[in-house]
Amino acid sequence: MWSTIGQLGEFGLIERVTARFPGTDDVILGPGDDAAIVSAPDGRVVATTDVLVETRHFRREWSSAEDVGRKAAAQNIADIAAMGARPTALLVGFAAPPDVPVSWAEELAEGLRAECAFAGAAVVGGDTVSAGEITLAITALGDLEGRSAVRRDGALPGDVVAVAGSLGLSSAGFALLEAGVHGAADAGSDEADPGWLRCLGEHRRPRPPYADGPGAARLGARAMLDVSDGLVQDLGHVAQAGTVVIDLDSAAFVPEPELSEAVVLLHELGRTGRGALEHMLFGGEDHALAAAFPPEAELPPQWRVIGTVSAPGADGPRVAVDGASVSARGWEHFR
């Protein structure tokens, strides 16, 4: 038996993992040819690419291979949903050292498959190469189903800003991992299932509200994006692109109980840097969707109104909390 991907070889690995990837009605031709063929009934295709690098975007000691696969798929599918599109397909570039266990690659593939299945998409192709560090390059495709895309630049003064999905849990989960808490046992918890454990789960496997992307488009959303770098930083793009001010109402930021629990635990561990509101404003990677809707939009409960859009004053486009400008403290890569 082959225990590492170097022993198994490129073609053996491809054969092993592509067997896991079932098709959908959108898959006209799956893995194995020069290219895949995916349905694009709308006559337009939505496409996005993200690259994840070990140590920088995930750690094998913090996340299982299946976690990494689910997260890699999720963050790309969330970008498709954030355009108001229905996800159809994923392509996977996988670079890894030859000593990576075959089982790790198989579990990664299982994570990709499972998240695609959850979102209604399918893995249709990819590439595997040898490299010094594990790198995943995911491309997601989607279909607009005849709708207009919801871009970043359409917010208008008077619009309301609303969010679907979790805020801050992934960030708190990351802080817990940094503090050495990898599971309930690490924190000495006697409870069977402490609430803050969910923050670890959301960090490892974010659960973007995929269906709310097309849903927002149907509700008339004028601008939308997925919260990947942090709400303030990401809404900064909406403010800049639309030349508007986005004023967030701190009272509208009600932390989920599991986030509050995690913040308490972090404080007990001496990690006092961020409160729940800071995690919600500046923490990324939950892949919630944030959108600007016309004030008359009738929003279903999963869309929580968190602020309003107004015309820029002398300060120009910006994001404010309770009227006070706030700067993005999300990540900027390379720096």
Added chain:
Amino acid sequence: MWSTIGQLGEFGLIERVTARFPGTDDVILGPGDDAAIVSAPDGRVVATTDVLVETRHFRREWSSAEDVGRKAAAQNIADIAAMGARPTALLVGFAAPPDVPVSWAEELAEGLRAECAFAGAAVVGGDTVSAGEITLAITALGDLEGRSAVRRDGALPGDVVAVAGSLGLSSAGFALLEAGVHGAADAGSDEADPGWLRCLGEHRRPRPPYADGPGAARLGARAMLDVSDGLVQDLGHVAQAGTVVIDLDSAAFVPEPELSEAVVLLHELGRTGRGALEHMLFGGEDHALAAAFPPEAELPPQWRVIGTVSAPGADGPRVAVDGASVSARGWEHFR
């Protein structure tokens, strides 16, 4: 001024390079949003991903950044053409150490832009992240324009096998680079422009015959792929997928004069491993197109007939040269 991409930062780098990427009629929404939107008038989209890693797939001392960009784009666009599709768009994942010069990234972007322009496509999106080694993950999209895709599995006994594009030049160029010949001066050549120099050029910037992909589909090609790992290895996929024997006629392999010159120079340098025929049969990365056509197809001159398809005997599907089975000696990654 920022001299490295680490100093410039992710967003600065994206702003700097995306300014280089003009749209085309197919680009509905280019870089800058959660995802790009590309036309897919056929109602199906063809999609492929390749990953290139420094040292393994290119070397900065052997190729300029523009070369790397052109080659990365070319090998993906060739995969689109090999399905019989018209290339429309590229997405670019770029992982690199922070100390990579901004100028290198800009020249890479220029190479991507130029190759896309040559093929009629456009860079529509991507991602940049910090990493330990330079890795490029390219996804190419294409449109079938109402035609059936030309897959690997359609070759029938009685078909002719033909090739469009160069064979062996990239492989000979790689051998020259390995022998220390990076340009005319390295080989002590007095000629202003020795022919073998073209092999270095083809290795650095392959020129796949993009238009011959859709052209082959119109000519009735029953199976097609692009020659990336070596002709014998790649035709092995056609043989296996179609359950046929592909018999190549060595007399049909007339080396281009520049390949012959390179082989002479390589022999002078003591590199006697491969003759011209071996480079043509086993060398990869020219990204020629190889296809099986019905015997009655009237092939234009760029398609050179190199063999025939027959029903498998007791040995099963295989590739043969002058009737003798030949095994793939192309690369297999990881091993």
